[in-house]
Amino acid sequence: MKRTARLLPAVFALALVAAACGGDDDEGGGAASPSAANLQGQTIEVAAVWTGAERDNFTKVLDEFSKQTGAKVTYTPTGDNVSTFIGSKIEGGAPPDVAVLPQQGVLVQLVGDGSLKPVPDDVKQAVSENFAQVWGDLASVDGQLYGVYFKAANKSTMWYDVAALENAGVQVPVETWDDYMTAAQTVSDSGVTPVAIGGSDGWTLTDWFENVYLSQAGPEKYDQLSKHEIPWTDESVVTALETLAKLWGNNDLIAGGAKGALQTDFPTSVTDVFAENPKAAMVYEGDFVAGVISSETKAKVGTDANFFPFPKAGDSPAVVGGGDVAVALTDKPASFELLKFLASKDAGEIWAAAGGFTSPNKNVDSSVYPDDVSRAIGEALVAAGDNFRFDMSDLAPAAFGGTVGKGEWKILQDFLGDTSDPQATAAALEKEAAKAFD
Amino acid sequence: MADRDVTTTGAGEQPAPVDRHSQAAEEPDGGAATARRDVIPGIPLPRRAKHRDPDRAGSTWAWLFLLPALILLGAMVVYPIGYTVWRSFYNAAGSAFVGLENYGDLFTDTATFTALKNNAIWVAVAPAVVTAFGLIFAVLTERIRWSSAFKLLIFMPMAISFLAAGVIFRTVYDQDPNRGVLNAAIVSVHDTFIESGEYQGIRPRDTDQLTARGGGFVTADPVPASEPVQIGFVALPPDRVPSDAVQAVPPPDGPGLRGVIWLDFARGGGGKPNQIDPNEVGLPDMSVQAVQDGRTVDSAKTGPDGTFAFPELTSGNYTIRLPSSNFGAAFNGVTWLGPTLVTPAIIGSYVWIWAGFAMVLIGAGLAAIPRDALEAARVDGATEWQVFRRVTMPLLAPVLAVVLVTLVINVLKIFDLVYIIAPGSTQPNANVLALQMYLASFGGGNNQGLGSAIAVALFLLVVPAMLFNIRRFRQEKR
Numbered sequence: 034m035k036r037t038a039r040l041l042p043a044v045f046a047l048a049l050v051a052a053a054c055g056g057d058d059d060e061g062g063g064a065a066s067p068s069a070a071n072l073q074g075q076t077i078e079v080a081a082v083w084t085g086a087e088r089d090n091f092t093k094v095l096d097e098f099s100k101q102t103g104a105k106v107t108y109t110p111t112g113d114n115v116s117t118f119i120g121s122k123i124e125g126g127a128p129p130d131v132a133v134l135p136q137q138g139v140l141v142q143l144v145g146d147g148s149l150k151p152v153p154d155d156v157k158q159a160v161s162e163n164f165a166q167v168w169g170d171l172a173s174v175d176g177q178l179y180g181v182y183f184k185a186a187n188k189s190t191m192w193y194d195v196a197a198l199e200n201a202g203v204q205v206p207v208e209t210w211d212d213y214m215t216a217a218q219t220v221s222d223s224g225v226t227p228v229a230i231g232g233s234d235g236w237t238l239t240d241w242f243e244n245v246y247l248s249q250a251g252p253e254k255y256d257q258l259s260k261h262e263i264p265w266t267d268e269s270v271v272t273a274l275e276t277l278a279k280l281w282g283n284n285d286l287i288a289g290g291a292k293g294a295l296q297t298d299f300p301t302s303v304t305d306v307f308a309e310n311p312k313a314a315m316v317y318e319g320d321f322v323a324g325v326i327s328s329e330t331k332a333k334v335g336t337d338a339n340f341f342p343f344p345k346a347g348d349s350p351a352v353v354g355g356g357d358v359a360v361a362l363t364d365k366p367a368s369f370e371l372l373k374f375l376a377s378k379d380a381g382e383i384w385a386a387a388g389g390f391t392s393p394n395k396n397v398d399s400s401v402y403p404d405d406v407s408r409a410i411g412e413a414l415v416a417a418g419d420n421f422r423f424d425m426s427d428l429a430p431a432a433f434g435g436t437v438g439k440g441e442w443k444i445l446q447d448f449l450g451d452t453s454d455p456q457a458t459a460a461a462l463e464k465e466a467a468k469a470f471d
Numbered sequence: 472m473a474d475r476d477v478t479t480t481g482a483g484e485q486p487a488p489v490d491r492h493s494q495a496a497e498e499p500d501g502g503a504a505t506a507r508r509d510v511i512p513g514i515p516l517p518r519r520a521k522h523r524d525p526d527r528a529g530s531t532w533a534w535l536f537l538l539p540a541l542i543l544l545g546a547m548v549v550y551p552i553g554y555t556v557w558r559s560f561y562n563a564a565g566s567a568f569v570g571l572e573n574y575g576d577l578f579t580d581t582a583t584f585t586a587l588k589n590n591a592i593w594v595a596v597a598p599a600v601v602t603a604f605g606l607i608f609a610v611l612t613e614r615i616r617w618s619s620a621f622k623l624l625i626f627m628p629m630a631i632s633f634l635a636a637g638v639i640f641r642t643v644y645d646q647d648p649n650r651g652v653l654n655a656a657i658v659s660v661h662d663t664f665i666e667s668g669e670y671q672g673i674r675p676r677d678t679d680q681l682t683a684r685g686g687g688f689v690t691a692d693p694v695p696a697s698e699p700v701q702i703g704f705v706a707l708p709p710d711r712v713p714s715d716a717v718q719a720v721p722p723p724d725g726p727g728l729r730g731v732i733w734l735d736f737a738r739g740g741g742g743k744p745n746q747i748d749p750n751e752v753g754l755p756d757m758s759v760q761a762v763q764d765g766r767t768v769d770s771a772k773t774g775p776d777g778t779f780a781f782p783e784l785t786s787g788n789y790t791i792r793l794p795s796s797n798f799g800a801a802f803n804g805v806t807w808l809g810p811t812l813v814t815p816a817i818i819g820s821y822v823w824i825w826a827g828f829a830m831v832l833i834g835a836g837l838a839a840i841p842r843d844a845l846e847a848a849r850v851d852g853a854t855e856w857q858v859f860r861r862v863t864m865p866l867l868a869p870v871l872a873v874v875l876v877t878l879v880i881n882v883l884k885i886f887d888l889v890y891i892i893a894p895g896s897t898q899p900n901a902n903v904l905a906l907q908m909y910l911a912s913f914g915g916g917n918n919q920g921l922g923s924a925i926a927v928a929l930f931l932l933v934v935p936a937m938l939f940n941i942r943r944f945r946q947e948k949r
Contacts (some may be wrong), residue, residue: 199739200709200738200739201739201740202737202738202739202740202741203740219740221705221706222676222705222706222735222736223705223706223709223736223738224673224705224706224707224708224709224711224736225708225709232896233894233895233896234895235895235896285674285706289646289647289803292806292809293646293803295809295894295896295897296645296646296806296808296809296894296896297646298894298895310649431917432917436910437895437898437910438582438895438898438899438902438910439582439899439910442895443896443899446895446896450896
């Protein structure tokens, strides 16, 4: 133990030098032929955004990797801005060996800079065995796989107050958008406002739109619209807006009416449903709503609060979400070995069992999730298979998809305030998108 | 080096304790120091008469003293201003010269133009209102006994950071009366005078049968007295169902116009629309009026099972009216932070913060007014109002002008309150130049060319006010 401890800094320094020299050299004193069971004496550095409980759980995964391979893994938290952190590390000549990127845009950017190492065949194989094809595609640039999606977020979850829906006699899950409208009307008839919308935050509205659009227009159109290959004035966009208008345009169905919704931020929209004096019965947002419910209200997720998958506006089951992708910045054998491990069922199950985690890995046994709600979230994500798509507004330039008071956020807020003219809204979206994408 | 020489010389000639370090520093460069000594006698030393001999050597030293400050000013004020002006002529990426295009965008870009407009409103309203309040407070507190306590109270908001004040007012202006204190006050006053009905917010199941009129409902068609009426309502919150309500029943047979008004919704589901099902309760104590030819001919109230009857009305057709007293109008307060009121609301919070500042300055000005002038006016028979209008105000005018102009400069730069108080949905309506500058440059717009142009415009707007203040200070010096 002591010897390794003394050796470590030396190995680490060597790694730094190697990286600084361009990273092409072979490891000085590394194992000649590393296999899954023998990476003894190697050290790699992993950088990710996670802190607190998430960090602890990720460390459990890394510990298991160390146990299996003998490699030592150090964890570095990146802070909120991952691309800045990694950029400055690369600039300084000492990139972390493996980084977990929370945005696909960063992956594309780093590939463009030539900072990422393409993964070898055994990692490719692990990815294709364990994930739906879409996850491999999302981690690829120009057909070359660069990483492993380890953690995912499901943003197609409609949360509801169990008592309110029981009182109204609404059967869950509500499968289709038409059924959802009927259910909303029934809840409204029962004397409870059916839906709370956090319209003061524009991103909640883009998520509504994306869920409707993905299942209605289908994944191909969704991809095209994400890349602005079809204009926002496309008929499919107008149809999706008209679909949304059925709910957004009906003041009886929205807590506080459209005007009130525009004054409600996301956390308030959640507490409006689950706090002591509920103002609404349902609220839509991603799986992180569970966290808000637990921290802000007395409602218990699973008994007082539950969710069903976002009702399908079209034919295809669709899940919109996000994900964290692990990539290699050095071509050390241990880096790739870690990616292969993160693609495995074991790695996913360790964190899944610890909670607060959704695995996109289709082979992860869903029985390891600690409760029914997180199990259902994970199962819905895997069930969507290749119909999973990233949050479209996250993929768009920030000026269009991520700025308060601008672009898609603002235009959809205006649309929530006045749903009378979907055509004009689509035209406004197209105008802003054209400006941001060129 | 030069600085150190000076300190040494000063310290050496003063009877003050001699610094060991400076002495040591003096030794090694003895030759150079003597070479410079011939310059030194010209320096005006502390406690000697100043400006006696303003020769060239003196001004050299003065410049040397100013150098550090000049370097700092240059690096942190002049250079950024110059760079901002330069940057404003380039495009978003900073790669191509675009001339005055960014300045054109100031007026064509809707977001920036709104910001410009709002800034104009701010400048026109906020300083004037703050000064007015400051004047009123200053004049009033001059006369009262507990003036210090009162002044402290008014001045207190100045001690709160803008960010904290913004957070406070975000809550004050909250739409929900349970959170926003302003709406809580308004709603409770409203409810004191206009009582909301027991069945506020409910709506008829069949909108063909009942139409809304004057806050209440009437049957769309007159109903014959011989035919019992069934009127179903929905959307009564479970916790507001009257405790005496019992299972609704079809109206019993009997003479006259009869009917039932019930909650057409069975808890837990399973009910059919427009039909009295098990678990559907009557709506008791609802007042019902029978109207014929625009005249109310009879009125009644429903029982616990929702039934009502007009035994007298045995023939003819009647319109059934459920007057507005049953329903009341739901009042949710004012949307302070909606598109129309957001700027006035934020100006309100600004006034709250700055009124104390104006009060203190104006109060100081008031205290400096010679009492005998006021006394003389009073002796001459002037009323208090005349004294205030004709004597106090003119004497106070310079102070008021300084307060006003200082506030104008301050208001032009307003950023934090708008950024914090305006919710995302109405931020574009509340936008001001400083905020737009930030948003355009860093907040997702990432167009630092336009951002720089806005910054330059803002600078140009502030300059006249600054020049005015500087001129004032100069005049006062003379």
